[in-house]
Amino acid sequence: MLTTQFLLLGAVLFCIGVYGVLARKNAVMVLMSIELILNSVNINLLAFSVRHGSVDGNTFALYVIAIAAAEVGVGLAMVLLIYRNRRTIALDDLSEMKG
Amino acid sequence: MIATDLLVAQNVGFGIISLLMIIGAVRVVTVNNVVHAALWLVIVLSGAAAQYLLLSAEFVAITQVLVYVGAVMVLFLFGTMLTRARIGAESDLNNKNWILGIPVAILTLGVMAYVIVDGFGSERLIENPGDTQPIPIQVISDDIFGPYLLPFWALSFVLLVAVIGAIVLARKD
Numbered sequence: 001m002l003t004t005q006f007l008l009l010g011a012v013l014f015c016i017g018v019y020g021v022l023a024r025k026n027a028v029m030v031l032m033s034i035e036l037i038l039n040s041v042n043i044n045l046l047a048f049s050v051r052h053g054s055v056d057g058n059t060f061a062l063y064v065i066a067i068a069a070a071e072v073g074v075g076l077a078m079v080l081l082i083y084r085n086r087r088t089i090a091l092d093d094l095s096e097m098k099g
Numbered sequence: 100m101i102a103t104d105l106l107v108a109q110n111v112g113f114g115i116i117s118l119l120m121i122i123g124a125v126r127v128v129t130v131n132n133v134v135h136a137a138l139w140l141v142i143v144l145s146g147a148a149a150q151y152l153l154l155s156a157e158f159v160a161i162t163q164v165l166v167y168v169g170a171v172m173v174l175f176l177f178g179t180m181l182t183r184a185r186i187g188a189e190s191d192l193n194n195k196n197w198i199l200g201i202p203v204a205i206l207t208l209g210v211m212a213y214v215i216v217d218g219f220g221s222e223r224l225i226e227n228p229g230d231t232q233p234i235p236i237q238v239i240s241d242d243i244f245g246p247y248l249l250p251f252w253a254l255s256f257v258l259l260v261a262v263i264g265a266i267v268l269a270r271k272d
Contacts, residue, residue, distance in 0.1 A: 001109055003224040006154070007215045009117045013124055013143070015208040020128035022200035026192050028133055028178050032140050035171065036124055039147045042163075046154040051224055055234055059242045061151075061159045065166050066254050070261035072171050076178040077268035083182040092194050 006047035013040035027079045027089040031072060038068045109153055109225075116153075120146035131192055133183070137175045144168050157233045 013036055020033025042061045049057020083089050123142035130136050144167040151160035225231055243251055 001113065001153070001224045003219045003222045004215055005110075005113060005117075006150070006224065007219065008212060009120070009150070011208060011211040011215060012121055014211070015204040016121070016124040016128055018207060019200040019204035022203060023128065023193050023197035025194040026133060028175065028182065029128075029136060029192060031178075032127055032136060032175065035140065035167070036127065036143065039144065039167075042159070043147060043150055043154075046151055046156045046159060047224065049156065050154050050231075055238050055242045056247075058156050058159055058234060058239050059247050061156070062162060062239070062243070063247075063250060063254055065159070065162055066258065069166050069171060070258050072174055073265045074261050074268070076174055077265040079178055080181055081268050089182050090191075090194075 003047060003051055006043055010040040010044040010047070013037075013043070025090050025092055027082070027091055028076070030091065031075050031079070034075075035068065035072070038064060113150070113153055116146045116149045120150075131189055133179045133189075133192070134176065137172060137179065140175070141168055141172055144172070155231045155233045158236050158239055 017033045017036035017040065020036065021030055024030050024033060042064055045057045045061045045064070047057075049055065049061075079089050082094070086093070120143050123139045123146065126139040127136050127143065130139060144163065148160040148163040148168070151157075151163060
């Protein structure tokens with residue numbers, strides 16, 4: 001197995017996730033795209049863990065998974081709060097801070 | 100020669116799984132139905148778990164299935180159900196300037212692919228995929244509770260704060 005194949009898979013998933021964050025209006029969909037990005041990072045971490053013969057990459061991947069779980073919990077709580085106050089979760093409508 | 104050399108079971112598995120993952124990821128960001136997007140995301144996350152197994156990271160793969168496919172997906176489906184009355188296809192999931200996302204993503208991918216291929220070329224990650232050993236969980240726990248104990252504590256506090264924050268944010272009054 002080549003190093004490049006895992007890194008390229010991570011890069012493809014990362015870019016699809018970036019497109020999702022930029023293009024989606026629904027806040028839940030944006031959170032899903034962020035999950036794609038975090039997963040691509042995890043694939044890279046584990047590939048480098050194998051490459052260097054070290055277990056640190058596995059540890060970091062576990063930390064990333066835990067942080068992602070916390071992020072989804074808080075993110076969805078915020079989405080629910082926004083929905084309760086405004087009856088919409090379209091990110092285009094949240095433009096008070098535009099100045 | 101290198102083609103026959105690379106045509107081992109692990110590489111074939113990698114190809115099939117990564118194809119599924121990429122199709123699933125593209126569907127996640129293009130499909131017009133939030134519930135379908137969540138279900139496509141399940142395929143991507145399970146495929147990621149399979150890739151972790153190929154990288155001999157058993158424990159991370161199991162954690163991925165438990166945390167992502169088990170817990171995070173349920174959270175997403177709850178969020179979808181609680182924020183919209185009807186579940187079905189919608190036409191306005193993309194924002195006005197969504198077309199700008201395509202060149203940004205392709206440009207990023209081009210730069211990253213160039214750097215990766217330039218930097219690693221055809222370097223072998225695993226010389227003989229047949230005789231890789233899975234990483235024992237004991238080694239991982241020695242790593243977490245040894246050199247990375249401080250980040251572990253910090254992570255515990257982050258999770259605690261996230262739980263409290265989620266409860267406070269989502270409370271009714």
